[in-house]
Amino acid sequence: MDPLVHSISIDPQKCIGCTTCMKRCPIEAIRVKDSKCYIIDSRCINCGHCVNVCPHRALSGITDDINSIFNFPYRIALIDPVLYSQFDLVTDPVKIISVFKDLGFNEVFETSHGADLITNFTKKYIKSASSKPVISSSCPTIIRLIQLRFPELIDNILPIDSPVEISAYMARQNAIKSTKFSCTDIGVFYISPCSARIYSFQHPVGIKYTNITGTISISSLFLDISKLMDNIKETVDFYSSGKAIGWARAGGQSQALEISEFLAVDGIENVISVLEEIENNKINDLLFLECQACTNGCVGGCLTIENSFVARNRIRQISQKFYKYIPEDLFQPEKFLLDQPIEPLNVLKLDKDLSKAIAKMKLIEEVVKDLPNIDCGACGSPSCKALAEDIVQGYSNKSDCIVMLKNNLKIK
Missing domain, CATH: 1.10.15.40 (Electron transport complex subunit B, putative Fe-S cluster)
Structure with missing residues (x-):
């Protein structure tokens, strides 16, 4: 079988068939034959859990190399706030994102922009939603899980695109207006904490086309960022929205809504358990359900390097520091509503x-x-x-x- 399955790569030289990944896969998508593991791609939800638990580092997420950005005349780095959590609290986020200019990017744009837009939309949508609880659409692994295991809950999914896609569109449109480059000359590269995003860009759900050109892992850039941070040539503007930064940790999205009838669940096994309860009508007092496949939220993604509990605590403190920031509504949320149906996947x-x-x-x-x-x-x-x-x-x-x-x- 091809070693590249969705966004996960299997190195046959390192895999010894120990069955650890198979036993820990939450969706039973992994088998071991002839002392090598393989993934049933139609069942895989791209959670990256197998990458985290493999003791031999035989599985890894597939991302683009930093040099691939130079295929485009104008290059935008799309930064996830998860990146801030990979460094100690003494390190200013401005320094972290400014490094990307020295890495070869022309511009830096944060996914926090899209997160704020979705928060404002969700506050209004919850009041009129016919299917409750409204389930967050930010995690692509959760969307695929619902397609596979809980198709009756598809109508509960928040009908708006993810912060990543929305922010990528914003960044691209701003670049087109401020430069002479065409859309095809502009490369938008997402600095990703997880493998699920990679697959979501290759196979968009709910939209026709992705706004992302490529994906580069946080783990692959960590050392370069650390080395360049003390000699920054040019600083960039920092989007200091504490509520949006909080999205990087489990519960951050729910907290930004400023409601009490919510439930934030992290860890794919816990998510499956809660979705089963909702499917069986055992939980009926919720307005909003935030599900994160990774433990502690996006800070626990398989393409990060810091302990997820430490990273979550850092995001909490950074978010609190900038929590009073009030963002401007530069784009209307209706532009980013899902325009393609989310279909059940009957692969089982x-x-x-x-x-x-x-x-x-x-x-x-x-x-x-x-x-x-x-x-x-x-x-x-x-x-x-x-x-x-x-x-x-x-x-x-x-x-x-x-x-x-x-x-x-x-x-x-």
Whole structure:
């Protein structure tokens, strides 16, 4: 299988088939065969959890190289506030973002602009929303998770684009007005904390086209930023909106809404648990639900370098410092509403033919009865039920089960 699956790369030289990623995958999208892991791309939600838990660093997010920016005459660095959390609180955010001029960018623009616009829109939308709770649309992993596992909640998704896409559009339009460059001459590169963003730019959901040209990971630039910070040639303006900066941590988006009927959930396993509760109508007193796939929010993304708890605390303090800032409404939110339907993803179906799918389901139940049901993962599937599905679908066979193989050898 191609080592590049969505936004995750698997290095076969480093992978030893230890099954750690398979066991920790929240959506059971990973299998291990012939001592190597592989990802079922149709099931992957690009959460990057496998990247974080791999003890051998065999999995990584795929991003662009910094040198790729020079393919464009005019270059814009799109900065996520997560970047501020990677440095100690003594380091001024102005110094951090100013470094990008020395890295070769012509302009710096922060995603905080888009976050403020969405906050203002959400405050109004919640009052008239027919499906509650309104679920934040900022995390692409959560959107894909809902498409796969919770299609009944699609109508609850906030119908506006992410802060990244909105800010990229703002930055591009401002550059077109202030320079003589055309749209195709302008490259907008997002400095990303997570792998999910990469896939969302390649396969946009809810919109036709992305405004992002490329993606560069925070982790790949950290050392360069650190080295250049003490010799900055030119400083740039800093968008000091504390409410928008707070979006980088779990709960920041909800706090900016200034309402009490909200729930902020971080960590993909916790998100799945809460969405199940909402789907079963066990939670009915919420207006807004903020879901973040990464622990502690975007500061816990797999393309960062700092401990997520430390980073979250830093963002909290930076946000408080600038919390009284009142942004100007430069763009109308209606321009950024989703104009494409978010469709359910039926990749978990056993067969397109309903009668065959039912037959396979019955067969899976029979196979599960023969398996030991201890979910050891030694077979290369995350659970005995998953192995039964793989057997029925023709991807595995019963001899892959170590327990059954051992018992058969004893009998012989």
